[in-house]
Amino acid sequence: MADEQSKDIKVREKQEVTGPAEQTTPGLVFTPAVDIFETEKEITLLADMPGVKADDLNIDLRENILTLTGDVAPSEETNAEPLLVEYEYGRYYRQFTLSQVIDQDRIDAQLNEGVLRLTLPKVEKAAPRKIAVATG
Amino acid sequence: MIYRRFFGFPTVRAKNPFEELDRLRRHLDRWYDNVGTPAQRLHAGVFPLINITEDKDSYYVSAELPGVKSDDLDIQATAANLAISGERKIAAEAEGARYHRREREAGKFSRLVELPDEIDPDKVEAKLQNGILTVIVSKAEIAKPRQIAISS
Known part of the structure; x- marks a missing residue:
């Protein structure tokens, strides 16, 4: 792990969405990089969404489809002239299909430093219950 | 990687060895023009x-x-x-975490x-x-x- 941490980060361009969802608002749309992992109790999703404020982030779970949308406000210095543009602003959009049943009431989302951490607790399976048959 | 997927190696040998290279260059030029926004092409x-x-x-x-x-x-x-x-x-996340995406x-x-x-x-x-x-x-x-x- 220590080895992995010390390596240099390579440049990765933001991926533009080429999905089937048609956009109704102008502007670019990007796919955020995500980590998804699951333990016995929950599924956790981490997504890099730099520039998204908590108010502009939309998380939607309907049926089995989880949709993440984040709007990025344009930069404040509007009078400034661009000299170098290496990356562009735009919305973030990504959709996942979940195979597990999620306990919707206990979903927790936190946005820190442009990283969303979404915890999706799985619904506890009904414990198998033995039914005693009374004889009489 | 992506090049190979898009343009597999030719199976028919071209008469002029440079013809094939020219064709490849044209393909690549077109590919560069189409892929990515101007910002992504220059960094x-x-x-x-x-x-x-x-x-x-x-x-x-x-x-x-x-x-x-x-x-x-x-x-x-x-x-x-x-x-x-x-x-x-x-x-590092909790032990026993199994990754779907990383x-x-x-x-x-x-x-x-x-x-x-x-x-x-x-x-x-x-x-x-x-x-x-x-x-x-x-x-x-x-x-x-x-x-x-x-x-x-």
Whole structure:
């Protein structure tokens, strides 16, 4: 792990969405990089969404489809002239299909430093219950 | 990688050995023209990618650094250069976590940005908001444009 941490980060361009969802608002749309992992109790999703404020982030779970949308406000210095543009602003959009049943009431989302951490607790399976048959 | 997927190696040998190369070059040219926005086609290849804007008094250098804490960032300025280095750490998750996706990267980075004009290293401000780093660099007095009055 220590080895992995010390390596240099390579440049990765933001991926533009080429999905089937048609956009109704102008502007670019990007796919955020995500980590998804699951333990016995929950599924956790981490997504890099730099520039998204908590108010502009939309998380939607309907049926089995989880949709993440984040709007990025344009930069404040509007009078400034661009000299170098290496990356562009735009919305973030990504959709996942979940195979597990999620306990919707206990979903927790936190946005820190442009990283969303979404915890999706799985619904506890009904414990198998033995039914005693009374004889009489 | 992607090249090979798009343009597999020819099975029929071309008569003119350069013909095939020409064809490949044309394909690549077209591919470069179509893929990506202008910004994506032109960058230094060093993490993080930056945008620079300027106004009369300052340069604004911004970079997307989600998940990087300000303590892990090191910004240094000299007369014409701005060095941004640091480390992005991704904490290890609980044991027994099984990954479905792992796209986020951790590691060190270091980038030197040369600004077009002299700057004032004493007047550099940096802020980190929502994962976006913005460094406001004041231009040196000598580099600022001055209004010249015309005497009649």
